[in-house]
Amino acid sequence: MSDFTFPSSETPRGLAVLGATGSIGTQTLEVVRLFPDRFDVRALTCDGNVELLAEQVREFRPEMVAVGAQERADEFRTLLPNVDVEVSVGQDGLCAAATRSDVDVVMAAVVGFAGLVPVLEALRAENTVALANKETMVVGGTLVNDVLDHHDAHLLPVDSEHSAIFQCLAGESERTVENLILTASGGPFRTRDANTFDDITVEEALDHPNWSMGAKITIDSATMMNKGLEVIEAQRLFDVDVEQIQVLVHPQSIVHSMVAFADGAVKAELGVPDMKVPIQYALSYPARWPAPHERLDWAELTRLDFERPDTGKFPCLRLAYDALDAGGTAPAILNAANEAAVGLFLNEQISFLGIPRLIEQTLGRMSVVESPALDDLVAADEEARRRVEERAAAPSN
Ligand code: NDP
Numbered sequence: 514m515s516d517f518t519f520p521s522s523e524t525p526r527g528l529a530v531l532g533a534t535g536s537i538g539t540q541t542l543e544v545v546r547l548f549p550d551r552f553d554v555r556a557l558t559c560d561g562n563v564e565l566l567a568e569q570v571r572e573f574r575p576e577m578v579a580v581g582a583q584e585r586a587d588e589f590r591t592l593l594p595n596v597d598v599e600v601s602v603g604q605d606g607l608c609a610a611a612t613r614s615d616v617d618v619v620m621a622a623v624v625g626f627a628g629l630v631p632v633l634e635a636l637r638a639e640n641t642v643a644l645a646n647k648e649t650m651v652v653g654g655t656l657v658n659d660v661l662d663h664h665d666a667h668l669l670p671v672d673s674e675h676s677a678i679f680q681c682l683a684g685e686s687e688r689t690v691e692n693l694i695l696t697a698s699g700g701p702f703r704t705r706d707a708n709t710f711d712d713i714t715v716e717e718a719l720d721h722p723n724w725s726m727g728a729k730i731t732i733d734s735a736t737m738m739n740k741g742l743e744v745i746e747a748q749r750l751f752d753v754d755v756e757q758i759q760v761l762v763h764p765q766s767i768v769h770s771m772v773a774f775a776d777g778a779v780k781a782e783l784g785v786p787d788m789k790v791p792i793q794y795a796l797s798y799p800a801r802w803p804a805p806h807e808r809l810d811w812a813e814l815t816r817l818d819f820e821r822p823d824t825g826k827f828p829c830l831r832l833a834y835d836a837l838d839a840g841g842t843a844p845a846i847l848n849a850a851n852e853a854a855v856g857l858f859l860n861e862q863i864s865f866l867g868i869p870r871l872i873e874q875t876l877g878r879m880s881v882v883e884s885p886a887l888d889d890l891v892a893a894d895e896e897a898r899r900r901v902e903e904r905a906a907a908p909s910n
């Protein structure tokens with residue numbers, strides 16, 4: 514990630530928010546509300562929640578919106594019959610929003626594999642991408658890095674751990690980095706007896722102790738797949754060896770991540786767990802804008818705990834390391850199997866332990882394509898999803 518400057522602070526930044534109706538999307542718009550003169554919202558997208566999208570359009574007056582399907586577009590039109598806004602559909606719509614020439618920054622906050630192509634297209638159009646959608650780097654990190662190498666485009670991390678590392682690296686030479694230390698809350702089941710994991714309900718898994726997030730990432734946090742995806746994301750973003758990435762469980766989520774340097778010094782970024790802070794940093798970079806986000810009360814902070822993750826209890830973390838090690842399409846298979854398995858768990862079709870089981874089976878049965886092109890990633894994604902669905906439907910499961 515190279516240094517660069519945005520247009521001068523007087524020029525409002527043209528903004529596209531992909532996934533505007535989600536947890537990151539709505540918090541992005543909260544940041545925009547704090548700085549109404551510094552942003553022009555040009556494009557907003559959602560999948561199906563057109564009611565909320567219509568409210569956002571009334572408030573932010575973008576030039577265009579994109580929605581998941583034609584019926585949703587028709588529904589959106591009936592909600593706002595007299596508002597002059599272009600409506601696009603599907604992946605083409607997301608890409609149209611991401612590549613607009615009046616957009617400076619694209620907040621990539623779609624969940625899952627669906628976010629990959631719009632991010633690649635945004636970068637090819639030389640728009641800056643603020644990346645929340647970690648699955649993009651997991652599945653297509655090598656393609657993203659290739660586009661970054663050949664275009665005058667920039668990628669800024671939004672995921673809190675990666676934003677913390679990015680902030681710790683400011684002003685440092687890459688050569689002096691010894692380790693990246695990713696912190697993990699450990700999720701709601703850190704202290705729960707592993708013998709009861711098969712009884713975990715959807716409601717219990719959705720009850721994250723520190724962060725309020727979309728359903729998919731909340732389940733990923735409960736299985737610790739989220740940390741596994743973040744290890745892969747960090748490797749792709751910061752170009753370090755996997756051995757240099759360490760995961761530490763830190764239940765308070767105050768230390769958002771750390772960088773250890775060659776001279777023994779360690780830098781950390783700390784704060785109240787609030788995604789608006791890394792969202793704002795990505796949108797204001799390289800500046801820091803004064804904002805009223807909640808402050809840490811240091812005197813109330815009696816302790817910060819750290820422990821090694823338990824990969825026996827949380828096998829998803831180990832599976833992610835295995836996929837990173839295998840390379841090629843393996844992270845795409847891991848990601849797709851996980852997305853499919855999490856979907857089945859949320860629909861109460863498989864148990865909590867079914868998630869790592871189905872991912873491991875899928876990874877074990879599919880061959881890996883080395884140096885994949887986009888078509889290979891799409892094919893691996895489709896096949897992994899299909900295998901998970903079939904396996905889950907099989908009588909033995
Ligand atoms: P949400 O589920 O809350 O929101 C997802 C957004 O994407 C919604 O606007 C949704 O539209 C839209 N969307 C869903 N599926 C599709 C699709 N197939 N095509 C187009 N749009 C789609 O997710 P989060 O905001 O929690 O997460 C977004 C991304 O950010 C994820 O990759 C997550 O891992 C990452 N992230 C999230 C954090 C958080 O605190 N939430 C923290 C760090 C990273 P609709 O509302 O209409 O369904």
Ligand code: MG
Pocket residue numbers: 672673674743
């Ligand atoms: Mg994170």
